[in-house]
Amino acid sequence: MSRTRLTAEERQEQLVAAAVTAFSSGGYAGTTTDQVARLAGVSQPYVIRLFRTKQELFLAAMQHTVDRIDATFRAAADQEPTLESLGHAYYELLSEQELMTMLLHGFAASADPAIGEHVRTGFGRLYETVRALTGCTAEESRAFFAEGMLLTCLASMRVIGREAVPLQPWSADLASTYPAAKFD
Amino acid sequence: MSRTRLTAEERQEQLVAAAVTAFSSGGYAGTTTDQVARLAGVSQPYVIRLFRTKQELFLAAMQHTVDRIDATFRAAADQEPTLESLGHAYYELLSEQELMTMLLHGFAASADPAIGEHVRTGFGRLYETVRALTGCTAEESRAFFAEGMLLTCLASMRVIGREAVPLQPWSADLASTYPAAKFD
DNA sequence: AGAAGTTGTTATCGACTGATAACCAAAGTA
DNA sequence: TACTTTGGTTATCAGTCGATAACAACTTCT
Numbered sequence: 001m002s003r004t005r006l007t008a009e010e011r012q013e014q015l016v017a018a019a020v021t022a023f024s025s026g027g028y029a030g031t032t033t034d035q036v037a038r039l040a041g042v043s044q045p046y047v048i049r050l051f052r053t054k055q056e057l058f059l060a061a062m063q064h065t066v067d068r069i070d071a072t073f074r075a076a077a078d079q080e081p082t083l084e085s086l087g088h089a090y091y092e093l094l095s096e097q098e099l100m101t102m103l104l105h106g107f108a109a110s111a112d113p114a115i116g117e118h119v120r121t122g123f124g125r126l127y128e129t130v131r132a133l134t135g136c137t138a139e140e141s142r143a144f145f146a147e148g149m150l151l152t153c154l155a156s157m158r159v160i161g162r163e164a165v166p167l168q169p170w171s172a173d174l175a176s177t178y179p180a181a182k183f184d
Numbered sequence: 185m186s187r188t189r190l191t192a193e194e195r196q197e198q199l200v201a202a203a204v205t206a207f208s209s210g211g212y213a214g215t216t217t218d219q220v221a222r223l224a225g226v227s228q229p230y231v232i233r234l235f236r237t238k239q240e241l242f243l244a245a246m247q248h249t250v251d252r253i254d255a256t257f258r259a260a261a262d263q264e265p266t267l268e269s270l271g272h273a274y275y276e277l278l279s280e281q282e283l284m285t286m287l288l289h290g291f292a293a294s295a296d297p298a299i300g301e302h303v304r305t306g307f308g309r310l311y312e313t314v315r316a317l318t319g320c321t322a323e324e325s326r327a328f329f330a331e332g333m334l335l336t337c338l339a340s341m342r343v344i345g346r347e348a349v350p351l352q353p354w355s356a357d358l359a360s361t362y363p364a365a366k367f368d
Numbered sequence: 369a370g371a372a373g374t375t376g377t378t379a380t381c382g383a384c385t386g387a388t389a390a391c392c393a394a395a396g397t398a
Numbered sequence: 399t400a401c402t403t404t405g406g407t408t409a410t411c412a413g414t415c416g417a418t419a420a421c422a423a424c425t426t427c428t
Contacts, residue, residue: 005394005405025295030213032385043407048387101295107340108292111209111285116342120349123341127354138357145358146330153333156291157307158300165304170311173322174329189375189424216415227377232417 015040019061024102028058028109059118065102066122077133083144097161100152199224203245208286212242212293243302249286250306261317267328281345284336
């Protein structure tokens with residue numbers, strides 16, 4: 001079987017998607033470029049050729065993550081520009097879960113100056129987006145992001161989301177704000 | 185100069201402290217056992233001998249982190265058993281910062297089943313401690329932990345805390361709840 | 369003093385990993 | 399058809415890392 005040839009741009013997009021999946025589970029240091037390559041069905045050296053370094057691949061995956069969260073917020077605001085609407089939209093992202101854990105792995109890797117810089121810029125953009133879309137106050141947005149970070153941490157801990165472990169009493173309490181949502 | 189000999193137990197405690205420092209900056213996969221060893225002034229193989237594996241060393245560091253946060257809460261409740269008191273105490277932990285970033289690296293490493301199990305147990309214990317000490321409702325505790333996870337994420341991003349980068353407009357908003365606290 | 373247990377070290381290894389180099393093949397293009 | 403560009407691969411390497419083995423030094427007990 002001859003592999004379908006893609007343009008470099010198409011292949012990069014595909015690799016970024018694979019990178020989000022891989023990095024969201026193993027983190028920056030804990031994921032190999034070979035894992036990403038296999039996930040996309042190409043050889044490991046080709047991944048390096050397209051992105052130069054592992055770090056740039058991670059940064060691209062991070063960028064993609066922030067972009068998708070940003071787009072989710074914009075889509076939600078399009079229907080109803082309130083914090084509640086955006087909150088539900090973010091909660092819906094749990095069904096993918098990758099984006100949240102990827103975001104957290106970005107935080108975790110922020111001890112590296114280059115990565116930290118990128119992550120802060122991306123997170124700042126999300127903040128500005130939320131405030132611009134909803135017109136909320138700084139205090140309201142702070143509460144909003146606090147909720148979001150709790151969800152993000154719980155998802156990373158596998159307390160909620162697709163790969164969640166059975167609920168304990170404490171995790172049921174913390175996860176129960178939007179009881180309507182289901183994962184299957 | 186002859187190295188001071190410690191008992192195995194003393195050396196383990198010292199190594200756990202070094203492990204918290206090292207892991208809190210590099211995470212599980214991103215930190216080498218040799219880094220921990222150097223931080224404590226012993227050889228790398230000896231670290232492995234005392235903890236058997238890198239994973240057990242990480243679990244010990246995680247346990248220590250949760251224990252110290254738990255103790256911080258108990259000390260705060262001793263003075264005034266309210267969520268506000270505990271919140272200020274947790275905020276004070278920013279001055280060390282290690283504990284928060286270590287906690288986040290625990291979340292991040294939870295894709296590993298053994299680590300995830302340990303982290304969930306520890307986090308659950310913190311939840312039970314907070315509820316028992318303050319007698320707060322599930323909703324109140326949820327808001328409390330949301331605040332805490334926001335702080336934890338911001339600290340990992342180096343937006344607040346000891347090694348923080350200069351504040352941006354957005355990060356000033358998110359960091360400004362307890363304006364009295366100073367880091368120097 | 370000497371045996372025994374405890375606290376460490378140095379030497380070493382096998383496995384892994386990111387990155388480089390060189391080459392191959394498919395597809396336009398003149 | 400021959401040439402050039404573009405999309406890929408295989409081969410390989412230098413460095414790193416966790417872990418094991420063997421040994422050395424200090425303490426304690428008899």
